[in-house]
Each structure stands twice: as C-alpha cells, then as structure tokens.
Amino acid sequence: xxxxxxxxxxxxxxxxxxxxxxxxxxxxxxxxxIGDNGSGKTTLLxxxxxxxxxxDGEILYNHxxxxxxxxxxxxxxxxxxxxxxxxxxxxxxxxxKIRGYSKDMIHNKVDLYLKKFGIEYIKNREAxxxxxxxRQKVALARGxxxxxxxxxxxxxxxxxxxxxxxxxxxxxxxxxxxxxVSIILVSHNINxxxxxxxxxxxxxxxxxxxxxxxxxxxxxxxxxxxIDYKRFGV
Numbered sequence: 397x398x399x400x401x402x403x404x405x406x407x408x409x410x411x412x413x414x415x416x417x418x419x420x421x422x423x424x425x426x427x428x429x430i431g432d433n434g435s436g437k438t439t440l441l442x443x444x445x446x447x448x449x450x451x452d453g454e455i456l457y458n459h460x461x462x463x464x465x466x467x468x469x470x471x472x473x474x475x476x477x478x479x480x481x482x483x484x485x486x487x488x489x490x491x492x493k494i495r496g497y498s499k500d501m502i503h504n505k506v507d508l509y510l511k512k513f514g515i516e517y518i519k520n521r522e523a524x525x526x527x528x529x530x531r532q533k534v535a536l537a538r539g540x541x542x543x544x545x546x547x548x549x550x551x552x553x554x555x556x557x558x559x560x561x562x563x564x565x566x567x568x569x570x571x572x573x574x575x576x577v578s579i580i581l582v583s584h585n586i587n588x589x590x591x592x593x594x595x596x597x598x599x600x601x602x603x604x605x606x607x608x609x610x611x612x613x614x615x616x617x618x619x620x621x622x623i624d625y626k627r628f629g630v
Contacts, residue, residue: 397458397469397546397578398423399444401604404453406439413439414602416453421595423458424576426568428589430607431599437582440599441550444580445472457546468495471544475551477535479523484515484534487523491542509537513567529560536564540571547579553588565592 399421406413413436421427431437442448444455446462457466480487485506492502510516513533518526523534532552539547553561569592572579583589589596596607 398456399546399578399580400454400456400459402454402456404443404451404455406436406443406451412602414599414604416602416604419597419604421578421580423578424572425594426572426579426581426592428593428596429580429582429599429604430584430586430589430596433584435599436602437599438550441472441548441580441582444546445470445548447472468542469545470548471539471542471546472548473535473539473550473552475554477531479526479531479534481524482522483520484523484526485510485519487534488538488541491538495542505541509541513537514563529556532556532560532564536567540577543575543577545577547577549579549581549583551582551584554584561588568592 401416401419403418404414404416406415429437429440439448443451446466449462454461480490488509489502489506492505497505506519507516510519513536515530515533515537518530523531526534532555536552553564556564565588568579568581571577581589581593598605598607598611
C-alpha cells in the first residue's frame with residue numbers, strides 16, 4: 397500500500413508537533429522512522445492507522461483518503477499491545493472471526509501461525525499473563541493472520557529479549573518478501589532499522605527527512621561515543 401502525506405500538520409495545545417509538506421512511503425517495502433523522544437513518531441503512526449484524525453492536510457492510501465474499509469487492510473501494533481481477556485488461540489483467531497471466516501479455516505490458520513511464531517505451547521494460556529516477548533509474538537501473529545496490506549509497528553520489540561528481537565526481525569523480513577505487505581516501523585534502535593528496513597526516515601524539527609546509510613552509521617557512532625562517555629563519567 398502506498399502512503400502519501402500532503403501538507404499534514406498536527407498541533408497539540410496550540411503547539412506545532414510537525415508539518416510534513418510532501419512525503420511518500422512507497423508500497424511493498426519496509427520503512428523505518430526514527431527520531432528523538434517527543435518528536436511525534438507514535439502520533440504520526442496513529443494518524444496513518446486512522447486512530448488519530450485530528451490533523452490538517454491529507455493522508456492518502458493508494459491515492460484515496462481514509463475510509464472505513466481500511467480497517468480490514470491495516471494493522472497497528474503498539475509497544476504494549478492490548479490482549480483480549482481470553483486464550484492465546486482466541487486472541488490470534490479474533491481478526492478472522494470478525495471477518496466471517498469459517499471455523500475450519502480459523503483453526504487451520506491459527507494453528508499455522510502458532511507454529512510459525514513458535515508459540516504452540518501457550519495456545520491455551522490466558523493472554524494477559526504472558527511475558528513481554530510472548531505478548532509481542534501473539535500481537536504480531538494476530539496482526540498478520542488476516543494478511544493486511546499495511547503493517548504499522550510502534551517500537552514493537554522495545555521490551556523484549558535479544559533472542560526474541562532477532563526472531564521477530566527475521567520473521568518480518570521473510571513475511572514481507574513473501575506477502576509484499578507495506579511496513580512502517582517506528583524504532584529508537586538504529587541497528588534495527590539498518591538490519592530490517594529498506595528505507596529510513598528521520599522525524600526531526602517537525603518534518604520527515606530521508607536518511608542515507610552514511611547518516612545512520614554516523615548516528616550509530618555518536619551513540620556509541622555517548623555511551624562510552626557516560627560509562628567513564630566524562
């Protein structure tokens with residue numbers, strides 16, 4: 397799915413958060429969005445997801461304005477995804493149930509995704525008691541099972557262990573290559589966006605700027621230097 401932002405302005409308490417004149421997220425790619433805390437990354441993602449409609453300008457989806465049918469084509473996964481007070485199986489099955497899939501189709505697809513995500517062993521566990529890593533796997537499985545055209549990820553691996561991060565990154569890359577879904581991934585992790593994303597954008601001073609590889613490597617180097625300074629008390 398192609399996403400275009402035309403003269404998009406967002407204000408909060410009379411303060412401009414951002415003003416994006418003309419920007420495009422091309423289809424069938426993994427896009428990364430980075431930026432400082434408070435730069436508006438989550439707000440932007442929620443606007444694209446249709447969860448925040450209080451802005452000026454236009455956000456176009458394949459050249460069309462937001463419409464209710466997009467709910468069936470877009471997945472938004474937050475840093476702390478909400479779990480329905482039911483089992484893991486029922487959480488993953490939920491998007492299929494509300495779309496009218498048959499019981500046999502639901503069971504077959506959910507079993508497939510449980511296996512794909514390596515979470516068969518928790519299929520009957522209450523989703524609310526899962527660890528952070530298990531919760532993210534369930535959320536991503538639930539978000540992908542109905543095969544959306546646009547996947548929006550807000551710091552989706554921020555609170556999980558390194559092994560789970562690697563697992564989810566590899567799964568996303570493989571899934572995108574097979575399905576050609578468009579993905580916009582917000583992350584504070586420069587290493588992650590370099591590993592996973594085809595294009596990276598920086599949200600800074602209220603606008604989006606395309607980043608090249610040299611800029612990202614510079615950010616990584618500065619981050620390492622800052623960590624070293626902190627470690628040695630300089």
